[in-house]
Amino acid sequence: MSMIKYIIKRILIAIPVLIGVMLIIFLMLNVVPGDPITLMMKEHIKPELIERMRIQMGLDDPVMVRFINYMKGAVWGNFGVSYKLNRNVTDLIVNAFPHTVRLSIFAALIAWIIGIPSGIISAVKQNSFIDRFFMSFSLLGVSMPVFWAALMMQYIFAYKLRLLPVSGYETWRHLLMPAIVLGWGSAGTIARLTRSSLLEIMKNDFVRTARAKGLKERTVVVGHALKNALLPVVTMMAIQVASLLSGAVITESVFGIPGIGRLAVNAIQTRDMPLLQGTVVFTTILIIGGNLIADLLYSVIDPRIRVE
């Protein structure tokens, strides 16, 4: 029972945040100087036509009315029509989304496969050379401009070694470089968290008891400590999936992957407000959803959270 109550409470907290986020994006994008219709039509346009279109698009309504209309549409999955491409923003997002998802999942897998084992090894061999190596490597991942890392990988693996295609999105070989670039930072975060969490758990009495029983160190770490140490890591993983979705903005642009991120960048470059608004709102909803799932997941695996 308390579980259901907790879930409902969490969802109720998320809703005002969601509305707040949409309001802020809406206000920021709708105070932009410059008339969208002139942007759409170039200069040869009759003033009467502009006036008619303004009314048709509801541009003369007060901002709050427009926001409520926008929210009404958004609830039914309608984010308006792109100024430049003259297509439904929702359609554009739905077409682009699978590319972003594929890239993010690939990147997340890389982050977990690299991050968790290197975190465990670092914790077990604390302060050794390999620990320092992994931790420096993970810091390297968050210290590089993403697009620069992408360019360097293109230069080394695509141009010098000719191992991988420079850009594109058809096969897994195309996705390997973007996924590594995107997942590197996450791998570092997960490695550091796994390490510190495992080190914390290893100080506990039950670990000492397990050792005192004469169990092998491997059994102590894998069988006893790890299960508990990975609790916060699982939460972090859910949060990271969401942040990967937004981190894809730069990666997609460099590697020419037609996902949500590229859509957002195109929208900025062509000053296509509804498209930019749609992509940002959509991504933010995903992130809020991701955080919500992370919270709930955590309360399932660690019931102490719910008591509070």
Add this chain to the structure above:
Amino acid sequence: MEDIKNINTLEELRKEYEDTEAEIADSDNIWDKVKNMIKSNKLAAVSLVVILLFCFCAIFAPFVAPHDPTLQNYDNVRAKPSSEYLLGTDELGRDVLSRIIYGSRISLVIGLVPTTISMVLGTILGLIAGFLGKKADFVIMRLADIMLAFPSLLLAMVVMYTLGATLVNIFIALSVVSWAGTARIVRSQTLSLKEKEFVEAARSIGVKDYVIMIRHILPNCLPSLIVLFTMEIPGSILSESSLSFLGIGAQPPASSWGLMVVNGKQWLFSEPWVAISPGVAILILVLAFNFLGDGLRDAIDPYMKE
């Protein structure tokens, strides 16, 4: 709380208050801790030297740079690194090394200014939320929740789209994005600090709220704030380079390192040095701040230690 009960006269209370004033003066020993860290933590010490070196280059750029960074030379376009041009020249024949040295000015300013603004803003809001509680707390923290829900790069993109790409707007965009994290940390520390005896003592002799916040709570948050400050700078520098990459960051003729990489991108496969070296500069500076931040956290911050 226990101590308070033993105080009976106003005189004793005043004494307690003055004692805590002395205690606060004592807390200045974080500088001693920093000195110890520099002695014991080599990585952090080297990082500090690297950062100071970059600052030196930025301030004395005209004396350090071997060439004029804006001098174009069409006879020597995209030249290989040589003894004359240590890191080669770019598409307009300008010396890459000199441009990196001058570019450090913009990158450092972009690292420092928005971080300072967002820290000040976050600290003030965090103090108010934690100390006053109730409605102020609710409003500020819900606003912080909303800001933290945004993907920061996308939010910065929206701000730049709205305001236009200028240096001042970069400051605004990056400050707007990152005050909420600071506010949360300061708030949680304020919540625990305001239950302490010295705050109780100050309150009971009628010291004003804002004086308590500034004189008693703030100094105790300082170690965390110093660490946070060091750790936020890399984020600003990296965000600016991302914005530059998207064409909504620094604009020519001003030149940040991010912009230099973007310019060099076109010749990545034929003349890679144009794009590589400014990226390396970003990497070194950001790494130095990250290492220093790690070191400072271990040395001075009792709250954020893992």
